[in-house]
Amino acid sequence: MTVIDNHEAIGSEGAVRLSEATARDFFELLKPRVMSLVVFTALAGMVMAPGHIHPVIGFIAILCIAVGAGASGALNMWYDADIDAVMTRTASRPIPAGKILPGEALAFGLTLSAFSVCILGVVVNWLSAGLLAFTIFFYAVIYTIWLKRSTPQNIVIGGAAGAFPPMIGWAAVTGGVSVESIVLFLITFLWTPPHFWALALFKMRDYGAVGVPMMPNVCGEAVTKTQIVIYAVLTAIIGVVPTALGFASTVYGVFAAVLGLIFIWYSLGVHRMPEGDARMLPAKKLFAFSILYLFAIFSALMIDHLVATLWLAAGKAV
Missing domain, CATH: 1.20.140 (Butyryl-CoA Dehydrogenase, subunit A; domain 3)
Structure with a gap:
């Protein structure tokens, strides 16, 4: 069954249909190729930042940034399920392909968002957590819900969401933002x-x-x-x-x-x-x-x- 809108699929007897999604389907919901780029640039920000971060803390920071990026991808796929079903490039994504229900994707994205931000704040520092929260919000709300369908400048403005990871990595080490991290952002x-x-x-x-x-x-x-x-x-x-x-x-x-x-x-x-x-x-x-x-x-x-x-x-x- 193909899902092309943001409503739960309903069975013939009116009951809500439960999906049979696999772990692989949920992983695809995270946009792993985009996530790899986010992780890489965030790591660059951490490596280049002055100071030192414990390897375990650094790993947790990178993991939280990756999960936050994946959460953004899941929220993006939830909202864009209608157009993803029409475009050849995205028609095989988990929601339009009927593998995952829109409600499941929304809950998955919101849960990962909350956990990634909270863990980053508690374990690393709250500036990096705040930047991660803003990045998720910017991509899911400002870009996906507002800019993408309203202006040809969607990519220019929305590109800020994908540019924050090295700044988040820098903040995870230093607890601050500097000219150098802004250059990495730019x-x-x-x-x-x-x-x-x-x-x-x-x-x-x-x-x-x-x-x-x-x-x-x-x-x-x-x-x-x-x-x-x-x-x-x-x-x-x-x-x-x-x-x-x-x-x-x-x-x-x-x-x-x-x-x-x-x-x-x-x-x-x-x-x-x-x-x-x-x-x-x-x-x-x-x-x-x-x-x-x-x-x-x-x-x-x-x-x-x-x-x-x-x-x-x-x-x-x-």
Whole structure:
């Protein structure tokens, strides 16, 4: 039975139907691929933060951030079950596929949200817990319920939700927010529009079918392509700011600059793409590279910081 709205399925005799969801179905509800990115960037924030956190406390912090991100995904799937059932990219998700009932997804998401925030606050600190709570609220309410279906700027503003994890990781260690953690936030924040607009270009029909006002559907391909280039340039610039501010090395800066130039080159390929190109290969290439870019940037930041720490420790030992 396929569920396409946010109501419980009712059996022929009026009784509420119970789902036969498996643990795998609930895991899929957490959007594991998105969760992996959240965990990775949060870990980068923890690694780069000054100070020390006990490994067990650090593990709990990362686990809470991952669960909070998963809770956001579950709440997003609960609210978007109607449009997920129509879009080819999302039709196989647990709720539209009839594996999990909307009410179950809502309860699951709310429960995980509460537990992740409370445990992070009690075990780590309440600033990181507050940031996690705000992130869940921003993604589930501000983005999913409000922005996504009301404005073509949904991704730009809503991207803040996905950009908070490194700041949460930083706060878990330091108990505060700094310029460095804001820069880590901005890297993901500015990266989000070209990443998702590339996806929106080759999924225009899906978004058009469900009435979601993505940039290509509302403003057209030409405007979207120009915006992609602008945000790609901004992403490339913010990528080298850690070196400019002195919390990353020149080696990292050169690496980030090269990655940024490649990002811009792919975005220019999208800009040159003919209007109405059915294959959308440049957009698909940009989308794929953008994922690699973010993982590479945060990997380089962590490696750079660890090398600098070991070098400093070796110098003190001598």
